[in-house]
Amino acid sequence: MDLFGKTVTQLRDLIKNKKVSSTEVWDYFAKRSKKYNKDLNVFLAMPEMEPDAEKGELSGIPLAVKDNFCTKGVKTTASSHVLENFIPPYESTVTLKLKKAGSRLLGKTNMDAWAHGSSTETSDFGPTKNPWDTMRTPGGSSGGSTAAVAAYLAPAAIGSETAGSIRQPASWCGVVGLKPTYGRVSRYGVIAMGSSFDCPGPITQSVEDAALLLQRITGKDPYDATSSDVPVPNYTFEMKKKRKFTIGVPKEYMKDLDPEVEKKVREAISEFEKMGHTVKEVSLLDPKYSISVYTILQRAEVSSNLGRYDGVRFGTNRDIFGKEAKKRIMLGTYALSVGYYDAYYKKAQQIKTLIIKDLKRVFSEVDLIMAAPTPTTAIKLGEFEKYAFFGETMDKLNEAAAVAGTPAISIPCGLDSNGLPVGLQIMGNYFDEGTILSAAHQFEKETNFFDVIKIGREKYRD
């Protein structure tokens, strides 16, 4: 049977109805992954098939997982030489939940080292290539995971986002990437970057798959005190509801965009209008403030989180950290040091309060906010290095939701004149992933994402 392009939902049904065995599915993806990994540099580790997978909703589904999720017995590096020999003695909650649902770990995917970056170029193991154009970056930091899905080396993947690390590479690789509400998904066993931001999420070929995977990984976890006990709805049910929404388009998020990105995003928003949703312009705080707040708080948390790497319990000595990590540790240390704490850290936390209030105000008027996830389509490898602050600029449209901890998705909405995918970002209110999924699903039903996902993987058919 030709499995090419089958979604997780389709594969699950094929396995359940015994049209294909889980071993055949594994072999299919293992073979593809090995074949294309040379060109794309997606996987850092590809374990052998675990023979006795558990039975559950994801029985026999191989998944790619970002290399910052601890996987017991499988090397986990966060793409840093510091952890190049680290074999976790325990499993992250997210990967444990996926295992218990019957899925198998296909491989650990490349990322920016410690998730510090937006292109996978800070990986100590070389950058991942964008499957659409291997001269370009897939985005990051979950670039390995999004490239794996775009080239169909895996039917779906797990990524993590601190600010944009799911949405931005999903947009540049032309796949679906969902960042849930902060605390909706446990961070236990995820190598910490910015603990008040970090959020695991699914990267998929369809909205239905995003709902399916989100369902499996959410929920209160006793091992992550910041995980939320807000009840988890049935996301597939929420997704299928055909509700009409009021959609806000923040004018501050539609400026300084590449004209082609702006055009595609506006066209996508008018699709929603055609479908009977109400669209109105809204106003949010200028995203430049989110960049500053994010930069301070995240660097501060990085300096604290990476403090544990002293070469005593695991990892190497601190001199092995790459330049980007060192830069972030130093800025964070500076922001937290005597005399600067109030001016930087406290000020940033106060503006975080303003950003939350600002979003809540807009969400009292609209159900969803739509904007671009990034100002441009995928850029060439090497471009990021030229500009000191380029990564943050590329993520500026993602940072408000990251700072506030609200959920958002990036879905494909067309191609630019270079044939590169453009994403549409849909932001929702706290714990309202269901509404986001419903809107994204309605768009998918109406447009099939203008065949972006299909076109992207076609090059990798054989």
Place this chain on the structure above:
Amino acid sequence: MPKTSDLTKKDILHIAKLANLPILEENIEAYRKQLSETVSYIENMSELDTKGVEPTSHSTNMTNVFFEDGTKNKRLLSQDEATSNAKLTKKGKFAVKRLMG
């Protein structure tokens, strides 16, 4: 708010020391320049009035999260597991440099 020009070579060396981070002499100037750029960018925070605004640490404002009795024990690692990634161990314990003379 402190100004960009405040960041000197001395600052970089001080910060690196606080962070217990070995840096090479030849990279100091690059760090100084890049950190200064970042610090000057974030100075835009001073454009916003935050007088009387409460700082937020946890975005959904959770408070008082406790462990159920016994929950914590379920994830205990064995001594072997806990030391399995250490380069230097002695009798099942982490070996570190002498701290006091």
